Amino acid sequence: MTTTATVKIPPHIRTAMVDADQAEWEVHRRPRTVLFIPPQGKNVSVPLTRSEEEVREMLTEAGLYAAEQAPAQEPSAEQAPAAEAPSQPKRLICPECHEDRFTRPAALGAHRSKAHGVAGAWRSSRKPEKAAQALELSAEVASAVQALVAEISSAAAGEVSALRSDIAAKDREIARLKHQLADRVTKARAEKISEDLKEAKAQIKDLRRFKDKVEAEVCNQDQAPVQAIVNIIRAGGRGFGLHKK
Structure with a gap:
């Protein structure tokens, strides 16, 4: 019988996990990888052996970090293009308290139920039956x-x-x-x-x-x-x- 040893998570991957959690991504720990699930797009499985640059590149392609541009000659003030705002997931606004920190309908629904007592669609559908x-x-x-x-x-x-x-x-x-x-x-x-x-x-x-x-x-x-x-x-x-x- 063979057992799979759990590899210790490197510090740079732990930092990426914290960043993903703050961005309301789902993060799942596995024996030799960490699975990052964004609100939209494809999942990213990061091996624990990847370097900090490789991890950042993988998560930047998935949309967690803003893409970094290669250094180039500094254009003049007239030729300098306007800085592009980093891409952010679409925010959902709570109708009761107007908070806009939600990127998924499930997160918004859980907040409205817990903070404001608003029943979800399934609970409301049972009211006519009762x-x-x-x-x-x-x-x-x-x-x-x-x-x-x-x-x-x-x-x-x-x-x-x-x-x-x-x-x-x-x-x-x-x-x-x-x-x-x-x-x-x-x-x-x-x-x-x-x-x-x-x-x-x-x-x-x-x-x-x-x-x-x-x-x-x-x-x-x-x-x-x-x-x-x-x-x-x-x-x-x-x-x-x-x-x-």
């Missing part, structure tokens, strides 16, 4: 609440009807007993029967009021179904299985 899911869930909840209100209203109406029939039967029983025992009951018994009659009438009144409340809440289309349930429960009443305090 909104549709939220609307669908809301519709399901509303449908379930409406079904629950209808079920409660139906049960309450049945309870009210049964209690009204029971109270009506008690009223008839009380009237029959009063007629049969009119001549024999004592004053105390008559008062007790009268109190029972008043209580029965009060129960009928409460049940009628609760029935009207249930019907009004069920028919009220201007409020949420959940609010209708809350109002019915607050109203209380024996017809709903609750005793109003």
Whole structure:
């Protein structure tokens, strides 16, 4: 089994790696070479055995350094051409803070997400999907609440009807007993029967009021179904299985 020894990076190549990183190039270390990846153009693989002049020449051709012109006779001031500005990669400007130090869309996108909280295209594309899911869930909840209100209203109406029939039967029983025992009951018994009659009438009144409340809440289309349930429960009443305090 053979192993590949990692050669120490010479100082002049380390300097080139720092320059490339500052220019937002990608730099990858390999056992015997260093790979330089510019934002645009071809990649450059620099062997660690190359001299400083050879490395600079390779990276100058790739666009990292400005090309150096060979020395020539100095022209006169009138004949001297205007100095050419070194070629620089196209800069991208951040719309939020107007910084222009970005040469790649990915770098600009990472800066906007981290510094300004601006979501990328992929994250933004998921917002309509999440909104549709939220609307669908809301519709399901509303449908379930409406079904629950209808079920409660139906049960309450049945309870009210049964209690009204029971109270009506008690009223008839009380009237029959009063007629049969009119001549024999004592004053105390008559008062007790009268109190029972008043209580029965009060129960009928409460049940009628609760029935009207249930019907009004069920028919009220201007409020949420959940609010209708809350109002019915607050109203209380024996017809709903609750005793109003």
